[in-house]
Amino acid sequence: MRLTLQIWRQKNADDTGGFSSYDVDASPDMSFLEMLDVLNETLTEAGEDPVAFEHDCREGICGSCCLMIDGRAHGPEPGTATCQLHMRKFEDGDTIRIEPWRSAAFPVLKDLVVDRVGLDRIVQAGGFISINTGSAPDANLIPVPRDKAELAMDAAACIGCGACVAQCPNGAAQLFAAAKVSHLALLPQGQPERDQRVLRMVEEMESAFGSCTNFAECEVACPKEISIEFIARMNRDYVSARLRRG
Amino acid sequence: MPGSLKFHQSALGKKVIMAASGIVLFGFVLVHMLGNLKLYQGAEKLNTYAEWLREMGAPLLPHNGAIWLMRVGLLVAVLVHVVSAYQVTRLSQRARPLNYKARQTLQATYASRTMRWGGVIILLFVIYHLAHLTWGSVHPAFIPGDVYSNVVAGFRVWWVSAFYVVAQMALGFHLYHGLWSMFQTLGVTAGDDRDWRRKFAVAFALLITLGNLSFPIAVLTGFVS
Numbered sequence: 001m002r003l004t005l006q007i008w009r010q011k012n013a014d015d016t017g018g019f020s021s022y023d024v025d026a027s028p029d030m031s032f033l034e035m036l037d038v039l040n041e042t043l044t045e046a047g048e049d050p051v052a053f054e055h056d057c058r059e060g061i062c063g064s065c066c067l068m069i070d071g072r073a074h075g076p077e078p079g080t081a082t083c084q085l086h087m088r089k090f091e092d093g094d095t096i097r098i099e100p101w102r103s104a105a106f107p108v109l110k111d112l113v114v115d116r117v118g119l120d121r122i123v124q125a126g127g128f129i130s131i132n133t134g135s136a137p138d139a140n141l142i143p144v145p146r147d148k149a150e151l152a153m154d155a156a157a158c159i160g161c162g163a164c165v166a167q168c169p170n171g172a173a174q175l176f177a178a179a180k181v182s183h184l185a186l187l188p189q190g191q192p193e194r195d196q197r198v199l200r201m202v203e204e205m206e207s208a209f210g211s212c213t214n215f216a217e218c219e220v221a222c223p224k225e226i227s228i229e230f231i232a233r234m235n236r237d238y239v240s241a242r243l244r245r246g
Numbered sequence: 247m248p249g250s251l252k253f254h255q256s257a258l259g260k261k262v263i264m265a266a267s268g269i270v271l272f273g274f275v276l277v278h279m280l281g282n283l284k285l286y287q288g289a290e291k292l293n294t295y296a297e298w299l300r301e302m303g304a305p306l307l308p309h310n311g312a313i314w315l316m317r318v319g320l321l322v323a324v325l326v327h328v329v330s331a332y333q334v335t336r337l338s339q340r341a342r343p344l345n346y347k348a349r350q351t352l353q354a355t356y357a358s359r360t361m362r363w364g365g366v367i368i369l370l371f372v373i374y375h376l377a378h379l380t381w382g383s384v385h386p387a388f389i390p391g392d393v394y395s396n397v398v399a400g401f402r403v404w405w406v407s408a409f410y411v412v413a414q415m416a417l418g419f420h421l422y423h424g425l426w427s428m429f430q431t432l433g434v435t436a437g438d439d440r441d442w443r444r445k446f447a448v449a450f451a452l453l454i455t456l457g458n459l460s461f462p463i464a465v466l467t468g469f470v471s
Contacts, residue, residue, distance in 0.1 A: 071348035097348040104341050167352065171341030202258055210341030211257040211334035213361060214427040215354035229435050236433020239262060242253045
């Protein structure tokens, strides 16, 4: 299949950047990233600078492959990261526009690569539990009700790719923060630091990202299909933490 | 810094304030619509109801006492609602300085996407509505105290009625997304039936919008005269 790609090219963080057009021959069986690999091979052979894009595991769990494809984070296939998207989802002769995540908190480093350290800062602010390290504790030492465990796992499925921020018209990181807050708040191990965790993480989130207006775009963009129900949970946790701690 | 101040300074706190003031304003538009249904009971009932609003609470409260207490409450609710909305909007605009060349809307509703400008339309409408039927300054034949004749004479002007209809539709969309967002912001999760919050929002937005739309239409069609 023959495709035209409109790709954002930007030399470095200071460059203003712009779109460049490329024609590429791809097989419908290729993944989206393999199609970009083919393009980059052609560019390299021609002595041009290959398109920089982030990727690592290529099996949908690392959250590195952040591409805005035709205005949709991770492209047209629901519940799928870019690396798991296949070219058979496109038609021969299609023009595909590929852009980096757009957020004040995600500065473009080069081409399609952005700095997502803003998400790490939210986790650093409280997305952990403080325990003494040592030998592994016995399994099932702390009982967890099954429904809570399932819900916590749904939240913990977040791979931190930032698609929620990228898709949100407000550039809000609510779904990411809510997933991180909720998966610990649902478990017994998360209780001792529950209040300070949500207060600190929300404060850090608001220092760099926009404010949620319940468009619910994030929920559809999320490759792990994390529900905005977790945002309601985080809001509730935040208000009760403020009431308890003043 | 005291907790209450920190709460107010956070965007999440502002959204809770918007939800709380929104509940007050929702209660008002609901009661306002229900009260106006007296239009269908004739001039005497409607005008007596309007007079009762001014006498409410007597002899504990002076004439016009209760109505002014409510007006002050509503004014405060409108102010904090609008100021909070403006502040969180600015935060979001700063968070996305450069937009996408290609943009797709995945599931955001029309109501959610028109929240901000819809709110501005409603605010302008409220100012016009007060000048029209409370102060009477833009009304062709305003008679203080005769609510029934003011409403009928006012709505007989077709373009005035048209503006009311447009504004009520804007209010309907705003209420729908606002009511649904209220649950989300105040942390009321849906649980197993994910749709009940949407159903609640649709039901009340429709109830208020259809009720309000009926008044100008009833006058224009001659059902009320």
